[in-house]
Amino acid sequence: xxxxxxxxxxxxxxxxxxxxxxxxxxxxxxxxxxxxxxxxxxxxxxxxxxxxxxxxxxxxxxxxxxxxxxxxxxxxxxxxxxxxxxxxxxxxxxxxxxxxxxxxxxxxxxxxxxxxxxxxxxxxxxxxxxxxxxxxxxxxxxxxxxxxxxxxxxxxxxxxxxxxxxxxxxxxxxxxxxxxxxxxxxxxxxxxxxxxxxxxxxxxxxxxxxxxxxxxxxxxxxxxxxxxxxxxxxxxxxxxxxxxxxxxxxxxxxxxxxxxxxxxxxxxxxxxxxxxxxxxxxxxxxxxxxxxxxxxxxxxxxxxxxxxxxxxxxxxxxxxxxxxxxxxxxxxxxxxxxxxxxxxxxxxxxxxxxxxxxxxxxxxxxxxxxxxxxxxxxxxxxxxxxxxxxxxxxxxxxxxxxxxxxxxxxxxxxxxxxxxxxxxxxxxxxxxxxxxxxxxxxxxxxxxxxxxxxxxxxxxxxxxxxxxxxxxxxxxxxxxxxxxxxxxxxxxxxxxxxxxxxxxxxxxxxxxxxxxxxxxxxx
Amino acid sequence: xxxxxxxxxxxxxxxxxxxxxxxxxxxxxxxxxxxxxxxxxxxxxxxxxxxxxxxxxxxxxxxxxxxxxxxxxxxxxxxxxxxxxxxxxxxxxxxxxxxxxxxxxxxxxxxxxxxxxxxxxxxxxxxxxxxxxxxxxxxxxxxxxxxxxxxxxxxxxxxxxxxxxxxxxxxxxxxxxxxxxxxxxxxxxxxxxxxxxxxxxxxxxxxxxxxxxxxxxxxxxxxxxxxxxxxxxxxxxxxxxxxxxxxxxxxxxxxxxxxxxxxxxxxxxxxxxxxxxxxxxxxxxxxxxxxxxxxxxxxxxxxxxxxxxxxxxxxxxxxxxxxxxxxxxxxxxxxxxxxxxxxxxxxxxxxxxxxxxxxxxxxx
Ligand SMILES: Nc1ncnc2c1ncn2[C@@H]1O[C@H](COP(=O)(O)OP(=O)(O)OP(=O)(O)O)[C@@H](O)[C@H]1O
Ligand SMILES: [Mg+2]
Numbered sequence: 001x002x003x004x005x006x007x008x009x010x011x012x013x014x015x016x017x018x019x020x021x022x023x024x025x026x027x028x029x030x031x032x033x034x035x036x037x038x039x040x041x042x043x044x045x046x047x048x049x050x051x052x053x054x055x056x057x058x059x060x061x062x063x064x065x066x067x068x069x070x071x072x073x074x075x076x077x078x079x080x081x082x083x084x085x086x087x088x089x090x091x092x093x094x095x096x097x098x099x100x101x102x103x104x105x106x107x108x109x110x111x112x113x114x115x116x117x118x119x120x121x122x123x124x125x126x127x128x129x130x131x132x133x134x135x136x137x138x139x140x141x142x143x144x145x146x147x148x149x150x151x152x153x154x155x156x157x158x159x160x161x162x163x164x165x166x167x168x169x170x171x172x173x174x175x176x177x178x179x180x181x182x183x184x185x186x187x188x189x190x191x192x193x194x195x196x197x198x199x200x201x202x203x204x205x206x207x208x209x210x211x212x213x214x215x216x217x218x219x220x221x222x223x224x225x226x227x228x229x230x231x232x233x234x235x236x237x238x239x240x241x242x243x244x245x246x247x248x249x250x251x252x253x254x255x256x257x258x259x260x261x262x263x264x265x266x267x268x269x270x271x272x273x274x275x276x277x278x279x280x281x282x283x284x285x286x287x288x289x290x291x292x293x294x295x296x297x298x299x300x301x302x303x304x305x306x307x308x309x310x311x312x313x314x315x316x317x318x319x320x321x322x323x324x325x326x327x328x329x330x331x332x333x334x335x336x337x338x339x340x341x342x343x344x345x346x347x348x349x350x351x352x353x354x355x356x357x358x359x360x361x362x363x364x365x366x367x368x369x370x371x372x373x374x375x376x377x378x379x380x381x382x383x384x385x386x387x388x389x390x391x392x393x394x395x396x397x398x399x400x401x402x403x404x405x406x407x408x409x410x411x412x413x414x415x416x417x418x419x420x421x422x423x424x425x426x427x428x429x430x431x432x433x434x435x436x437x438x439x440x441x442x443x444x445x446x447x448x449x450x451x452x453x454x455x456x457x458x459x460x461x462x463x464x465x466x467x468x469x470x471x472x473x474x475x476x477x478x479x480x481x482x483x484x485x486x487x488x489x490x491x492x493x494x495x496x497x498x499x500x501x502x503x504x505x506x507x508x509x510x511x512x513x514x515x516x517x518x519x520x521x522x523x
Numbered sequence: 524x525x526x527x528x529x530x531x532x533x534x535x536x537x538x539x540x541x542x543x544x545x546x547x548x549x550x551x552x553x554x555x556x557x558x559x560x561x562x563x564x565x566x567x568x569x570x571x572x573x574x575x576x577x578x579x580x581x582x583x584x585x586x587x588x589x590x591x592x593x594x595x596x597x598x599x600x601x602x603x604x605x606x607x608x609x610x611x612x613x614x615x616x617x618x619x620x621x622x623x624x625x626x627x628x629x630x631x632x633x634x635x636x637x638x639x640x641x642x643x644x645x646x647x648x649x650x651x652x653x654x655x656x657x658x659x660x661x662x663x664x665x666x667x668x669x670x671x672x673x674x675x676x677x678x679x680x681x682x683x684x685x686x687x688x689x690x691x692x693x694x695x696x697x698x699x700x701x702x703x704x705x706x707x708x709x710x711x712x713x714x715x716x717x718x719x720x721x722x723x724x725x726x727x728x729x730x731x732x733x734x735x736x737x738x739x740x741x742x743x744x745x746x747x748x749x750x751x752x753x754x755x756x757x758x759x760x761x762x763x764x765x766x767x768x769x770x771x772x773x774x775x776x777x778x779x780x781x782x783x784x785x786x787x788x789x790x791x792x793x794x795x796x797x798x799x800x801x802x803x804x805x806x807x808x809x810x811x812x813x814x815x816x817x818x819x820x821x822x823x824x825x826x827x828x829x830x831x832x833x834x835x836x837x838x839x840x841x842x843x844x845x846x847x848x849x850x851x852x853x854x855x856x857x858x859x860x861x862x863x864x865x866x867x868x869x870x871x872x873x874x875x876x877x878x879x880x881x882x883x884x885x886x887x
Pocket of ligand 2: 054055056097174424425426
């Protein structure tokens with residue numbers, strides 16, 4: 001439908017061809033007769049706003065979902081991909097948007113899962129193979145750590161690794177760069193290039209247009225379940241990065257805009273003499289075998305200020321956020337909110353005093369996937385008026401406010417009753433953002449607030465966070481995305497191995513300074 | 524933002540949703556009744572294999588459990604303790620807690636009620652005495668659940684194992700109490716003192732049905748409403764559905780866990796009390812009807828929905844009253860009812876699996 005290029009004529013070279021594939025969910029057509037061809041030697045980038053149907057499409061390629069209409073050809077043969085196991089057997093390896101690892105098992109055990117049950121797992125073989133891949137990827141993976149001990153970013157790396165260990169011919173990456181640092185993203189890009197040169201096919205989903213332009217060979221754009229355009233590889237090669245980006249923007253948003261990510265820098269006035277809203281002194285958390293602790297973390301945030309925490313994921317960001325929110329025991333140090341010590345208070349009490357924490361683990365702890373969207377907005381307020389009175393749920397009040405939030409934050413959901421786990425990744429993220437930004441906050445900890453959001457929503461959310469700060473709140477912004485930190489923060493601290501290795505003001509040469517700090521040099 | 528997102532709504536509602544809902548209910552009904560029928564057929568084959576006429580067996584079950592006036596009254600009376608137990612299990616299961624210690628809690632509740640009621644009725648007005656006994660039974664059962672509750676809440680020890688162990692201890696302790704402490708000196712068989720019939724819970728109208736049935740119905744409906752409509756119920760469900768989300772949301776998870784154990788065990792204790800004060804009048808040594816385990820499948824089949832659970836408890840009651848009589852008349856072991864219930868469960872699980880696969884392949 002409406003594809004700019006000619007329909008894919010079931011080319012013999014194509015590994016997988018989708019023809020008129022349609023998938024419906026209650027209340028929505030997630031994919032509307034989509035045609036797509038996936039060729040060896042190409043990185044096929046899939047773009048589209050939140051809820052456009054990208055994950056649904058790859059769900060059908062990886063055997064998790066079955067199409068309602070249309071055909072899937074594998075190697076030119078009509079094939080029904082009946083299960084994830086079948087997809088793997090066909091050589092289709094997928095890194096899903098949300099983590100699919102077994103938290104109670106170690107990384108190595110997770111990588112070995114799915115082998116024939118009668119065989120002993122071949123651990124040595126695996127270790128050699130992993131060493132080879134991690135070297136070329138430039139990452140380190142703790143094979144013997146339990147998955148539950150790892151940060152989400154580390155888990156994402158394990159997922160990428162798992163897909164590669166299996167020798168897939170077609171590698172599907174659904175927003176796999178969302179938790180990597182700029183350097184990690186570049187390395188993944190180089191690796192993808194190397195893999196396609198060896199004849200693999202890659203489907204790469206991202207919300208970052210620069211990545212699409214830099215790593216792709218061909219781009220397909222989805223919108224409201226339809227494929228609205230494709231930039232074929234011949235054209236792709238002929239265009240420069242800026243031209244590609246503006247073409248994508250036009251396809252996605254139907255309107256020309258030059259560099260959408262080039263936003264005006266923050267112009268906020270922070271009262272330097274105002275007392276800090278949040279004061280953290282010598283905060284310490286004990287390390288575990290495979291996760292760093294925190295050692296003497298100290299910083300202040302004044303009203304209206306945004307302090308950024310940069311660093312590679314898994315260096316103590318999660319521990320820091322959790323220790324501040326009260327979810328993790330601190331072994332020492334003090335945390336003061338408006339001058340009063342809160343380090344002994346429970347999670348709920350800290351929240352009551354105005355401390356908010358937006359987690360980066362939206363399905364693991366941020367939401368209850370099986371509960372309706374409406375209830376998930378109020379998970380942290382259960383029992384509070386006006387949504388509950390005398391302990392009884394006030395359906396009407398809840399639905400009214402939820403409908404308002406859905407509209408305000410542009411959450412695309414078939415209804416308020418839809419289980420939140422059924423929403424697209426970005427839309428779940430919007431539910432979380434709406435929940436934490438609602439009234440009563442004084443200090444907000446954002447852990448990767450825009451992770452999984454599409455361009456328009458990312459920009460909108462960043463603006464919302466800036467506005468929040470402008471209202472006099474103190475903001476701690478944890479992110480692996482340096483651009484995000486640069487576009488929002490007043491100061492940026494770098495975390496490495498559970499310690500803050502330096503803090504720099506966000507002025508002109510901050511990019512190099514932060515970069516130096518991250519690789520262990522003085523700023 | 525300056526980039527305009529199209530206002531086209533991606534969320535157009537399905538126009539046929541009302542029809543879809545009706546189809547859904549029909550499908551549910553079919554998916555429940557179909558397997559039950561299939562299970563009856565399979566159990567019938569087993570009966571045939573051991574040389575019993577299945578039609579005669581089912582005939583007796585229905586006649587005794589459902590159609591004879593005396594039988595249906597017994598069935599409804601039997602429902603009283605089962606409803607309390609089901610209510611307790613609904614709280615536990617919805618909160619993700621596997622309280623499998625129902626039998627121990629039930630028996631301890633029964634023994635305390637049996638021991639206290641005859642004494643209380645001599646000291647105070649009958650209604651107050653009964654309320655007193657109910658309370659004591661509930662409290663004792665709650666205390667019995669404290670060990671698994673604390674271990675679960677603060678040490679993360681799996682409650683399946685601890686509650687099962689406590690149930691063995693509990694049944695033995697109940698026995699010991701009957702034989703050594705509360706034994707009625709006036710009888711030769713070891714049993715507690717008997718509560719006079721006129722002091723027991725009144726019967727409904729002119730029947731033999733105990734008014735405990737109404738208490739049981741009230742308990743399960745209240746539990747259903749609390750779990751689905753109140754903040755407290757929602758908190759418990761959050762803990763059950765995603766404990767990490769509960770911690771993140773700032774809920775006091777250990778406290779809630781202990782509350783779940785207390786409520787669930789308390790209701791099991793009340794089940795014991797209602798059976799004694801309403802029906803039995805005393806506890807004989809070695810008495811253990813094992814209702815606690817029998818109710819678990821009914822609660823599962825009802826998917827922890829209180830109203831559906833009432834239906835399944837009724838079915839279970841018919842089966843167990845009718846089954847006892849049919850067993851006596853046909854020489855089938857009494858436990859055949861359990862065999863029947865487990866076949867129903869297995870067939871239901873299989874049906875669910877097949878349905879799932881069918882949905883998948885139909886879409887492909
Ligand atoms: N299992 C499901 N049940 C019901 N609806 C679903 C299900 N999975 C996806 N949807 C709906 O299908 C639509 C497309 O979702 P999908 O996850 O494919 O979006 P996406 O393009 O991956 O978005 P994002 O960038 O936010 O991850 C959404 O409106 C979503 O609510
Ligand atoms: Mg997605």
